[in-house]
Amino acid sequence: MDFYVATLFPEQVSDYINTSITGRAIAKGAISLHCIQIRDYAPNNYGRVDDTIYGGGTGMMIRPEPVYGAYEKAVELAGHKPYTVFMSPKGNVLNEAKAKELAQRKDLLIICGHYEGIDERVIREITDEEISIGDYVLTGGETGAIVLIDAVSRLVDGVLPNEEAYTNESHTDGVLEAPQYTKPPVWKEMEVPEVLKNGNDALIKDYNRAAALYDTWKNRPDMLDKLDLTEEDWKKVLAFKKGL
Numbered sequence: 125m126d127f128y129v130a131t132l133f134p135e136q137v138s139d140y141i142n143t144s145i146t147g148r149a150i151a152k153g154a155i156s157l158h159c160i161q162i163r164d165y166a167p168n169n170y171g172r173v174d175d176t177i178y179g180g181g182t183g184m185m186i187r188p189e190p191v192y193g194a195y196e197k198a199v200e201l202a203g204h205k206p207y208t209v210f211m212s213p214k215g216n217v218l219n220e221a222k223a224k225e226l227a228q229r230k231d232l233l234i235i236c237g238h239y240e241g242i243d244e245r246v247i248r249e250i251t252d253e254e255i256s257i258g259d260y261v262l263t264g265g266e267t268g269a270i271v272l273i274d275a276v277s278r279l280v281d282g283v284l285p286n287e288e289a290y291t292n293e294s295h296t297d298g299v300l301e302a303p304q305y306t307k308p309p310v311w312k313e314m315e316v317p318e319v320l321k322n323g324n325d326a327l328i329k330d331y332n333r334a335a336a337l338y339d340t341w342k343n344r345p346d347m348l349d350k351l352d353l354t355e356e357d358w359k360k361v362l363a364f365k366k367g368l
């Protein structure tokens with residue numbers, strides 16, 4: 125999958141994405157990252173891209189022309205218009221279902237705002253969707269773009285070692301992941317649950333389901349409202365709670 129990012133701070137995005145798992149995915153060719161510097165398309169020869177806001181708002185706003193120039197560059201590089209998203213606190217809040225949907229695409233162009241944001245006309249002209257990473261305000265869209273690329277690219281074939289690595293996670297099937305443990309078997313007098321060490325796959329599966337439902341009930345009861353839990357499931361949660 126090819127990611128194009130239009131930004132005033134390309135190194136902020138590329139430094140992160142070129143590191144660790146996403147960096148290895150780029151090296152293997154499973155994903156690619158092309159950052160496009162919005163300033164290169166400034167409508168003047170001194171590189172200024174922002175201006176004051178009509179109506180008297182405080183701060184500065186990115187003008188439409190340089191963002192449109194960066195968009196045209198992405199279209200030229202891709203050979204077509206990539207699905208274009210604007211990172212914005214006003215957008216649809218990113219979740220795993222949205223990440224899955226975007227991971228089906230061949231490419232994605234992510235527009236990053238900065239300062240007070242980007243002139244509304246260019247957003248209307250080029251974007252297919254606005255995406256927020258949560259109900260808070262960031263200083264720029266770059267951190268949002270990093271989160272989006274990270275969440276989407278781990279669902280792209282070839283990025284993680286095997287599909288199981290991302291089909292058993294929190295949020296993949298509407299519940300949080302069960303607590304997991306590694307060596308040593310006892311640490312600070314706390315033991316790894318016996319059932320996880322006995323190699324009985326059916327018992328382990330049952331235990332993990334109850335532990336996952338319990339954690340979801342404890343940490344994110346709102347998620348359980350969206351699931352059609354059976355009486356059997358609820359019995360498992362209660363039995364698990366008793367056993368703690």
Ligand SMILES: C[S@@+](CC[C@H](N)C(=O)[O-])C[C@H]1O[C@@H](n2cnc3c(N)ncnc32)[C@H](O)[C@@H]1O
Pocket residue numbers: 210211212213214235236237238239240241242255256257258259260261262263264265266268
């Ligand atoms: C300071 S913010 C502008 C906020 C804007 N004036 C508003 O109140 O909606 C600058 C840029 O950061 C990015 N940004 C801020 N919060 C975000 C969020 N929650 N999710 C994604 N991007 C965000 C957007 O690209 C935005 O244009």
